[in-house]
Amino acid sequence: MKTDRIITILCLVGAIVYPLVLRDPYYMHMAILVGIYVLLAISINLLLGYTGQLSLGHAAFFGVGAYVSSLLYLNMKIEMWGGMILALFASGLLGYIAAKLAFKLRGAYFVIMTIGIAEVLKLVGLNWVDLTKGPMGLTDIGVPRIDLGGLGVIDFANKVPYYYLILLIVLLCFFFQYRLVHSSFGRAFISIRENEDLAESVGINCYKYLVIVVIISASMAGLAGALYAHYVSFIDPGVFGFFISVNAVVMVIGGGQGTLVGPILGAILFTLIPEWLRFFGNARMAVYALLVIFIVIFMPKGILHYTKWLLRLSRREANE
């Protein structure tokens, strides 16, 4: 649809121009966090929205990505670029292992397996003090500077360059998602969600595609973790936390699972909403929890779906 194209272009332009308009460190901080969560949301969307498998343990991959990149920087002086790539591989590998372990499981069993994996990793993070410094966490995770000679220096410790880096990666991942979904791979993923036995009957090796989607999803989550670690420059085993996993799923459901734009919308909303809820003071998280319940029950197809439906309704009324 023409309007979809226009909206996409407007959003893209908006995203590019954003730091020039809103330089305030707080807005930049929010934008960067949103970007990181968009990556996490896209990764969940591939698994939940398209393949139909719910993971409540994605923090496992996020955390692995964060720790791998940080440890490589702190212990082996590998810059963020190398760290990101290795984080991607490490979490992808963990995804492969997890998929192999969980391949027979569906439904609630699969979900619980994912939770178990994340919790084990959290406990490892807390207890393997020699490696991870336990609950004290890792600090001073640095970011690179690019010296452009006469043109100046790009220091990623500044929010604006980091924002553009994240924007670039988000666009790449979004594009990746787009291509993947509109291909035989995407159709295979969807067939698993829709009717696995039928898919097998027409020659789709569901197990193979499940492993593929988990590896891709895990890698993307790991990349998000690495970007997070280098941004906040301090991580602790909380990166394996259940809340991160749940929040990512809520973003995808609230934004619209199984759509391309859903995870972006969801990430924006559910990074900002907890901020807006500060108005409630100590009751903030309690209100957030109620919101989660509301969304899950009344808007399982996501805000986008219901907004479009409302618009269609009002347009119809206007025409009558």
Add this chain to the structure above:
Amino acid sequence: MVFIQYVINGLIIGGAYALIGIGLTLIFGIMNVVNFAHGEMYMLGAYFLFTFFTKMEINFFLSMLLAILSVMGIGYLFEKGILKPLRRKSIDTVMLSMIGLSLFIQNIAMLIWTPIPESIKNPLPMKTFTLGELYFLPQRILVICVALLLVLFTHLLLRRTKMGKAMRATFQDLEAASLMGIRIDRIYSFTFVLGVGLAAAAGTLLAPIFTVHPYIGNLANLKAFAIVIIGGLGSFSGAVTAGLLLGVFESLGAGYVSSGYQDAVGFILLIIILIFRPKGLFGKIGQTR
């Protein structure tokens, strides 16, 4: 000898674990609900005990009873108010709703009782008694006695009473049970209230041993899930066995390996079972996947 001490300590805590596990496996097996708020019921049991016993200075045993009944009341409200309307929804929706609910309860608890950890002063004398080279704290003896009693009670309820038979019928075949005239609504309410009551009981038993704070439900929840999966969905004996096993392995793990990884024991066992025998040790074929 130390080994036996560890095993006994493990069995004691395991007894409390079994209570949480039984509750969850009944809810999961009979109602097909993944009760992510189960741990919060355990937490509320502990907090209500704190309020009644430490704050209001009501007799300890009476406080325990009141705490359990209070949580059962809350459970009844949740079942009627939230679970019943959601009955037709997908299992994912219910699961995520219960997660939201657990988050909500945790935060309300934080608002009511503040996040500062509390401890409940032991009402029983702190004198250990010894049996040969083994040591026993009275509170722990209470735990194992009450746990055993409740397990026995639940077992008899399931096997000998009409309600129990109706519950087992519903577990095996929902449609057939309702066609036979069993009032599913009542079974569900009863199951949920019983389940959370057992969790709350575990909470009251373990509260004087460990500290009480709003997040104790998280770990209890996860361990409960581990117990349910290891024991087999819907299996009473599975939950009891897995609960005791978990307690023992945790105790041995803490004693011989390291106390930090104690909590990991449950998850590792869980993952192993999910890989090799997802049905669990005593898995029965119910209507759940």
Add this chain to the structure above:
Amino acid sequence: MNEAILCIDHLTVRFGGLAAVNDVSFTISRNEIVSLIGPNGAGKTTTFNAVTGFLKRISGSIRFEGEELVSLKPHQIARKGIVRTYQITSLFPSISVLENIRTAHHAKEHETLFDVLFNTRRKRQTEAMTLKKAHEILDFIGLREKEKLLGSNLPYGEQRLLEMGIALAAEPRLLLLDEPSAGLNDTETQRMKELIRKIREQGVTILLVEHDMKLVMGISDRIVVLNFGKKIAEGAPEEIRKDPEVIKAYLGERRRDAKR
């Protein structure tokens, strides 16, 4: 006489102590239409499940074009050219009719992740080929105008047609149809009969499980009859119609039903 392409040899399937399929043997020749009939519970769908790889513990041999199928996975068997439909409506409900067909063509799409990411020529060709094939199939089954509707929004009769289309998209050489006329009225059954004939004309071999005797008698080259898991008769429609064992098996069922 055409060569045999499917040889089922001493097939036995046990569930617990009960043999749902008990020492059944028959062959199907290329381009034949063979019907598998029998009273309820005779083991017909179980035979289908065995041939298509959905059962683990089976004894005996199932050879397709010379290759042994037992112990292969369902998707592997499908890729060898054996595709089935299901008794109960089985499609991809929340995607469009067109997407249903395109998805089912997967086994013939050979693109790699690299192709997908970089939109190589191979990917573009694959997408075009699949789209063309999907439109051909939709024209063949008569659902072209409805291609944008969601699978679950089709009326029942057209859903059954869609299921045929899904099976055809996988390019079967042997098509296993499980009660294709279940729930269809007379007109729809006639349409289904024509469709099955058209499919055979394309060179496909067909094994059919059916209860509608008019359809069975009207379309089959040969009929195999099962009862309580055993094969009790095999032959041309006229022979089967007169076979005393077959009549006994079906009358027995009618007498059983009459008693209730």
